Amino acid sequence: MPDFLGSSxxxxxxxxxxxxxxxxxxxxxxxQVALANxxxxxxxxxxxxxxxxxxSPSSSLSSYEQACLSKxxxxxxxxxxxxxxxxxxxxxxxxxxxQQATAFH
Amino acid sequence: MFDNFxxxxxxxxxxxxxxxxxxxxxxxxxxxxxFTDLCWDKCMSSKPSTTLSRAEESCLTNCVERFLDSSLxxxxxxxxxxxxxxx
Numbered sequence: 001m002p003d004f005l006g007s008s009x010x011x012x013x014x015x016x017x018x019x020x021x022x023x024x025x026x027x028x029x030x031x032q033v034a035l036a037n038x039x040x041x042x043x044x045x046x047x048x049x050x051x052x053x054x055x056s057p058s059s060s061l062s063s064y065e066q067a068c069l070s071k072x073x074x075x076x077x078x079x080x081x082x083x084x085x086x087x088x089x090x091x092x093x094x095x096x097x098x099q100q101a102t103a104f105h
Numbered sequence: 106m107f108d109n110f111x112x113x114x115x116x117x118x119x120x121x122x123x124x125x126x127x128x129x130x131x132x133x134x135x136x137x138x139x140f141t142d143l144c145w146d147k148c149m150s151s152k153p154s155t156t157l158s159r160a161e162e163s164c165l166t167n168c169v170e171r172f173l174d175s176s177l178x179x180x181x182x183x184x185x186x187x188x189x190x191x192x
Binding site for chain 1: 107110111112113116119120123124127130131134135136137138140141142144145146148149151152153154155156157161162165166169170173
């Protein structure tokens with residue numbers, strides 16, 4: 001379990017303590033989210049690049065396969081960034097359009 | 106939600122808002138991840154090259170846009186069907 005949930009005090013905390021606890025909770029949440037994101041990215045890129053670069057696994061990972069995996073990971077990051085950019089601009093475009101639609105009716 | 110802590114009302118509210126924002130951010134990230142996987146399978150040539158090619162990049166862009174179009178189309182279609190059923 002994340003240790004930021006473990007710190008609890010029994011009676012009402014003084015304001016400075018409360019501010020520190022609040023910061024700790026926020027830091028904990030941010031860390032958890034960042035960790036989950038990184039794990040999802042790692043699992044997905046590993047699966048996809050393994051499929052691409054190691055089509056028939058042999059007794060060891062060849063230098064050719066390793067080079068392929070490195071390149072593949074870079075391309076996966078590129079693809080992620082392209083998708084992210086496209087999705088974000090689509091969201092803001094759609095939002096703008098629906099705002100304009102409600103403004104005119 | 107914050108029973109283990111002794112936060113006042115204002116702090117609890119602030120934290121709730123903060124967590125809602127983080128959750129929204131995480132959802133967004135998860136969607137981007139899902140689209141990346143979907144479009145990677147469609148767009149990326151069999152051997153990874155040293156850079157993303159023009160063709161791959163435009164395929165990825167189109168893939169995201171058309172997936173979202175498809176999703177909207179399905180929603181509309183389902184709404185139509187529901188309207189037909191209830192009339």
